[in-house]
Amino acid sequence: MSDNLATVVRDICRKYGRERGRLMDIVRAVQEKFGCVSGPAMDLIAKEVGVRRVQVASVVTFYAFLSEQPKGQVVIRLCNDIIDQMAGAPDVARAFEEELGISFGQTTPDGKFSLEYAACIGMCDQAPAALVNDVPVTELSTDAARRIVRDLRKHMDPSRLVHRLGDGNNAHELVHAMVMNNIHLRGPVIFTPANRGEAIRKALAMTPAEVIRAVKTSRLRGRGGAGFPTGMKWEFTRAAPGDRKYIVCNADEGEPGTFKDRVLLTELPDRVFAGMTIAGYAVGAAEGILYLRAEYAYLQRFLEDLLDKRRAENLLGQNICGKAGFNFDIRIQMGAGAYVCGEETALLSSAEGSRGDPKNRPPFPAQKGYLDCPTVVNNVETLACVTKILEAGPATFSEHGSPGSTGTKLLSISGDCKVPGVFEVPFGIKLSEVLKLAGGEDAIAVQVGGASGQMIAREEFGRTICFDDLATGGSVMIFGPERNVLEVADKFMEFFVEESCGYCTPCRVGNVLLKERLERVIAGQGEPADLEYLQDLGQTIKTMSRCGLGQTSANPVLTTLKNFRATYNALVKKRTDGLQPAFDLGAAVGEAETIIGRKSEHAHA
Template structure:
């Protein structure tokens, strides 16, 4: 073991107070410094923190952005979700491979560049997109891919790939990204003008219980997808025994097709941080964590700066607004590429410096959350709503939206439509109206709620966006008349197979079996009994999985079986001879024929 490795490890650990619960930050920093976390690094780290080496290695193996093998100094991560592929990501991938002379998953022989695939990075409205280290490059073409490689070979600086800046704060000196907000519709809640500090001052003028009552009166429900009443969650956390309490903002926006939190954080971070501070006041917490997905690392410096300015202005930190009895501060916890960490208990595991494994619920985080203490976990948009409710009062908020779903919803719309982007609409809006706004009227199908949501057919476009009908965390993917719905469902299953944490069997194994059978049907080798098999297995995965990932991963199958039965029926045949058509003996013995040097007598009979 080299002395310098020891020294680097010690230095990085010391910077995080040799705190085992900050392992995520420590490992991320070491990865940045060393390029990867090899076995000797893991051993040094384990010694330094007094933990087992396997704890370091299991973290490194869990997160997509961490690596136990040497990687290139530059890692190109091309998004390969279905939406990006609709926009030409496959051609871009081929161009990257050709120009670099390597395949995906490989590193150039000179150790300069590694090429990887990555699921949705939240740029579906401006794909194909890729991350070059932390730098986002959007609207790629095969020409752009070749140019990127040549430039990187020349100067080796990903930041110099940004030749044009995006709209709004994407052009901020601390962001400097080519990402665009594409805000197509500003509503009266999230994208309305705000007076900085007003909401906090109004909140501090009343008691914490009254703040919670205001949120309850507004009937605010979680915007991340599950829709739990926010005020009730806060009340549970306030009443729960245990100190200290925590406020966590879930900005691990990983649901494919969702990118509205990115835009909210880019344009209105103050509204989100104010919401966290108000939540801290309401439940009696002094510490907040913004869990920011690793893909949005380019926003980090900017957000740190916003936090610093809030501290300077007395809106964060000690004695907020001069109140000697209220202090609250926020730190940013970076993720490292794991969809499951959007699930609140997995997110908390990740914040504790562990693998992003979900935990059993109950107890719910409001009772036992971060470090076993009462914790409120809210989505970015939910917290932004809180600020608005405190600014203008719950009554104004309730006037918007529908009876069961007050307020507005920020949708991120992508796919086959003329104006992909972010739309703030009142709850209760019809899907057909949403499609008209985005210019996707001729859609064949719309996936509402991301990969884990539901595939809605044309006949049901008059359904409404709200908690009681089409619930969504914001993702609306539009698929035009030429798209193959079952192929899309298959690609969603690929995503879940990749992102399953592997803890429970229904999710780890079930999704693979679903994908295999769906693929068989798609390849024209299915039979009618396969549909019953899919239905049964999907139901098992849904009911038996441990966390929200597995409980929703079968939805692409279940909802297409329900809404696109005709498509399935047209593909399956009735079996008469008892043989499984998907089994091809000639293909199965091909490898052995080549090795042994004789032809099979059965396969070619």
């Protein structure tokens, strides 16, 4: 066994050139092979790669999909975000537990099954969903959960759980998934017919500076949510000194309620790869990296195959499309389960083979990014837009949308609505119109922008989706009249506590404290002063945190305090006896009463 471990680990390390920068791939491969990255495995990896064991441990312990302790041969990860919960995930969870005879977080004694919760796996429009190893299983019921376990017991092969295939490329033999695209609205930019290679050929007929000018003219802004002007980002990177530059596509779509990048990568990956290639030409980069979240590993083979096809057609590789001297290739870097890696500098740390800790800024990635080289990091959708801009011209792009937010936006709509799925809408659309499109007019609240976004109340449904009003990476979660907005906020806080990298104090500690006090208020044990406490604490986290995750992590509390104040006010009360509402005198003296064998006169007066 240990000889086997040594041989296999050595082979894996050599496959990745024993490079420290490929540590993520190495530990992922070891995890897949042995169900864990054990202490002895870490020692072996450290020796092969030339790092300390504690550096390997530092990586392994950071990611949800990696573990030091052995996991089952099959790991079932049930998505437990708020949308999945509303769709029945708790019942499905019980069914899995009963059928397997273990609780979440445990592995069966025979080492065959592990049961875990996952943060949003990007399937909110077909919730409840789970990953069985890499295989997504969607629209789960308690019956489906039991059947899955029984089937697995027979063959232990997750791929055989796919009894029906999804639409579009989900049915492609290299994807082979039951996942549905659920594209309900196709707009004029993204979901339009495309001619493979056209955008690249047009770009290569221009100078790099002209390509950048075209992107600037289109006024394209980053689709990840922050909305930084893409052309400007490229210009900075082009101007930065350095021979080696990189194009990184951020496909770590982890914001709860977002799944449009999954659909883009399933249906229009050519557009995304073309966008990366055009970016490479524009800034003078020869290498691109698609950072793909671990939850979408089922798309990896399909995407690798497409990269091969593009190489064969000279859309990647040397002297692309006959353009002498333009060389560009793309590799896929798999993540391992960490929301924070959607933050661009954390993503770079992870792609470099380290913990997904965000980096200090400055320097910005355009100056010093991947391996300290100038790097463009763009969202999947942004790059798909680039391809359209080069294909149809910047004017055709910017005639859609609003002046400050040109083009269209893909929305991932989920929750209490008739048709959850992906909608391509023009920027500037009113939230009320979005609700009408998805059949969610009954909503009492809409979370725009995922857990880190804003909870919007009915009175504000007239606001618009755009960078100057309601900015969003695409997540729109709809909550109907029967939902408790504060419990939704609490669920988001649970998410942030788990997904904080823990690097900086306010995010690591503050969110734990915020969640504690929010829950006290929800339980009816809060007093009016607790609302000021929440506001002050939330504001401290927002102001003092180091990266975008921390700076937005208090939003579930801060935006509900602002937009649902009456809900909070109804829960808090001032006690007349001068004690804090959370203080239960009877319980506090209970133990002492048991010891002395009589009841306190004061406590029960």
